[in-house]
Amino acid sequence: MASQDTEARITEKLNEIFRFVFDDESIEVSRKTSAADIEAWDSLTHITLISEVEDTFGMKFFMKEVVGMKNVGEMIDIIAQRAKPGRI
Amino acid sequence: MAKLTKLADQAPEGLPTYRLAVIGDCATQHISKAIKGTGVSRGVSIEILDTDYDQILAQTGDPGSELYAFAPDGVLIMMCTEKLYDRFTHTPAEARESFAETEFGWISDRWAELSDGRKVSIIQSLFTEYDDRIFGSFASRLPSSFIYQLRRLNMLISDGAAKAKKVYPADFSFFTQKYGTDAVKSSKMYAVAKLPFAPGAIPEAAAVVTDIILALMGRSLKCIVLDLDNTLWGGVVGDCGTEGIQIGDYGIGKAFTAFQTWLLELKKRGMLLAVCSKNDEDKAKDPFINHPDMVLKLEDFAIFVANWEPKPENIKLIRETLNIGMDSLVFIDDNPFERNSVRAMIPEITVPEMPEDPADYVDFLRSEGLFEAVSFSAEDSGRTDMYRSEAGRVMAAKACGSYSEYLAGLEMKAEAKPFSSFWFPRIAQLSQRSNQFNLRTVRYTEGEIADIAADPDCVTLYFTLSDRFGDSGLISAVIMKKLDADTLFVDTWIMSCRVLKRTMEEFIVNRMISAAAAAGYKKVIGEYLKTPKNGMVADIYGRLGFTRVSDTRFEADTGSFKFNESFISES
Numbered sequence: 286m287a288s289q290d291t292e293a294r295i296t297e298k299l300n301e302i303f304r305f306v307f308d309d310e311s312i313e314v315s316r317k318t319s320a321a322d323i324e325a326w327d328s329l330t331h332i333t334l335i336s337e338v339e340d341t342f343g344m345k346f347f348m349k350e351v352v353g354m355k356n357v358g359e360m361i362d363i364i365a366q367r368a369k370p371g372r373i
Numbered sequence: 374m375a376k377l378t379k380l381a382d383q384a385p386e387g388l389p390t391y392r393l394a395v396i397g398d399c400a401t402q403h404i405s406k407a408i409k410g411t412g413v414s415r416g417v418s419i420e421i422l423d424t425d426y427d428q429i430l431a432q433t434g435d436p437g438s439e440l441y442a443f444a445p446d447g448v449l450i451m452m453c454t455e456k457l458y459d460r461f462t463h464t465p466a467e468a469r470e471s472f473a474e475t476e477f478g479w480i481s482d483r484w485a486e487l488s489d490g491r492k493v494s495i496i497q498s499l500f501t502e503y504d505d506r507i508f509g510s511f512a513s514r515l516p517s518s519f520i521y522q523l524r525r526l527n528m529l530i531s532d533g534a535a536k537a538k539k540v541y542p543a544d545f546s547f548f549t550q551k552y553g554t555d556a557v558k559s560s561k562m563y564a565v566a567k568l569p570f571a572p573g574a575i576p577e578a579a580a581v582v583t584d585i586i587l588a589l590m591g592r593s594l595k596c597i598v599l600d601l602d603n604t605l606w607g608g609v610v611g612d613c614g615t616e617g618i619q620i621g622d623y624g625i626g627k628a629f630t631a632f633q634t635w636l637l638e639l640k641k642r643g644m645l646l647a648v649c650s651k652n653d654e655d656k657a658k659d660p661f662i663n664h665p666d667m668v669l670k671l672e673d674f675a676i677f678v679a680n681w682e683p684k685p686e687n688i689k690l691i692r693e694t695l696n697i698g699m700d701s702l703v704f705i706d707d708n709p710f711e712r713n714s715v716r717a718m719i720p721e722i723t724v725p726e727m728p729e730d731p732a733d734y735v736d737f738l739r740s741e742g743l744f745e746a747v748s749f750s751a752e753d754s755g756r757t758d759m760y761r762s763e764a765g766r767v768m769a770a771k772a773c774g775s776y777s778e779y780l781a782g783l784e785m786k787a788e789a790k791p792f793s794s795f796w797f798p799r800i801a802q803l804s805q806r807s808n809q810f811n812l813r814t815v816r817y818t819e820g821e822i823a824d825i826a827a828d829p830d831c832v833t834l835y836f837t838l839s840d841r842f843g844d845s846g847l848i849s850a851v852i853m854k855k856l857d858a859d860t861l862f863v864d865t866w867i868m869s870c871r872v873l874k875r876t877m878e879e880f881i882v883n884r885m886i887s888a889a890a891a892a893g894y895k896k897v898i899g900e901y902l903k904t905p906k907n908g909m910v911a912d913i914y915g916r917l918g919f920t921r922v923s924d925t926r927f928e929a930d931t932g933s934f935k936f937n938e939s940f941i942s943e944s
């Protein structure tokens with residue numbers, strides 16, 4: 286598990302990315318946020334989201350993660366492990 | 374990519390529109406959005422019909438398909454290397470040497486279906502190179518290998534497109550080579566979402582397609598306006614003199630030699646070059662006359678402006694003299710202050726943000742995708758000479774007492790004949806490029822021009838013009854279509870603006886009427902369809918002897934037409 290501080294910083298950056306990709310300034314992501322909570326989150330925008338997150342944190346999700354992540358919490362844990370130094 | 378998607382959703386109203394249908398054997402939603410977004414950023418609205426996944430044949434083969442119902446101006450056929458490889462691996466060994474032919478046969482059948490009686494341009498993706506490394510380098514001499522067949526297929530598409538006339542290959546190789554396969558392809562994203570490119574490369578791929586669309590819409594750059602000091606050579610000629618500038622082997626001169634060489638190639642393919650420099654004119658011209666290492670010579674420039682006026686003013690002068698649209702100019706200057714002042718005063722002009730190191734000039738400008746073409750004719754290479762002779766005429770006019778004296782002294786001769794195959798490429802090009810002197814702005818490709826020339830219900834005329842200063846080549850084309858037994862409708866009248874105000878318009882209208890009469894028609898109907906750019910011809914029919922019959926239409930009776938005075942004789 287990521288430290289609280291790391292997690293807070295990742296969440297803050299993710300929040301920015303989510304607002305940008307889904308074009309919705311009211312989005313507040315939490316560990317529990319999933320595709321069911323955001324109307325614009327479909328298979329098409331999912332690809333854009335993954336690509337923006339990968340670019341921001343300088344890392345790659347594995348294919349099983351792209352298709353299998355259930356919520357933002359899982360995404361945060363993967364980012365915490367794999368982000369390029371200095372990107373969080 | 375997300376930025377382009379947003380732009381796509383915010384297209385302002387009133388932009389020129391292009392209707393593009395996208396069919397593909399891979400996921401095309403992302404690239405479609407990005408094409409739309411790129412279009413908005415470049416000032417056009419590209420309306421897109423993005424068909425469902427893997428529906429190429431279903432769309433092209435069924436006359437009742439949503440593609441045909443959409444009535445597109447263009448169709449993008451987006452095919453991915455992954456699917457090609459699938460088909461290759463399922464091809465038996467004995468058929469692999471003819472794999473490319475088989476694939477091309479299938480693709481060209483789709484082109485034929487799309488073009489069948491329709492006026493549609495086809496943008497066909499070329500296959501991104503991918504080597505399965507089964508044979509290593511040996512594959513390149515082995516006709517049964519995948520990479521050998523892929524390259525051959527790309528060549529077959531290129532050759533086939535040249536013959537088909539209305540097919541334009543989308544060549545992604547420039548940016549895929551620049552960034553590399555690791556950056557532009559993603560096996561993961563293909564596996565998950567059937568994306569033909571990595572998400573980060575989709576804007577580049579979309580730009581390739583959008584550039585072609587813009588060129589098809591007649592929105593291509595025509596003239597490169599160049600600064601001199603530290604742009605075309607190193608150093609300031611006013612300070613160091615011709616012998617002190619860096620060009621050729623002196624200092625960092627090789628960087629400028631490479632840049633001038635590239636510009637000369639662009640000039641040879643028809644781009645106009647112009648100088649806009651803050652210098653004394655004689656000092657600015659001296660290197661072009663006296664420095665042995667200069668690649669560009671004075672005669673390579675359509676116009677040379679060197680003085681101490683602000684550059685935006687000089688650029689306006691260049692635009693007026695050459696008589697082309699401001700949005701067809703690109704301004705290249707090493708100085709950020711000049712670039713910003715030009716951008717601020719002339720928003721329509723393209724101003725690339727040049728790199729600081731002159732060694733990077735060419736690589737940078739190549740990457741900007743500024744110079745897309747959808748046609749090329751032998752006449753393009755001589756375009757600079759025509760514009761230069763125009764400058765000679767401007768001088769002669771200044772020396773003459775009256776304008777009609779000047780016109781009479783030009784000894785102008787024109788040819789007026791029905792379209793012939795030699796001129797098809799040039800006529801198509803004029804049709805695609807003319808924005809200002811264009812009565813109805815109907816665009817035709819070379820293949821369509823050939824069809825019109827052969828149509829017994831069409832009366833066509835092309836016009837050339839020459840005078841004692843030089844030959845302007847083919848400068849106008851007229852297409853008149855039969856409405857009924859007595860009436861011809863002027864479907865197209867386009868003319869190059871460089872021959873304006875020389876009584877060419879009068880000459881053309883006279884010949885329209887006489888050609889119609891000779892073909893047995895009693896009436897000619899002309900129409901003016903307004904665009905943001907063609908205001909100059911709004912009243913031309915009225916001015917030249919037609920009678921207005923509605924908001925847009927004008928009529929002339931071939932029997933009683935009063936012919937216009939013209940200083941041009943038919944050769």
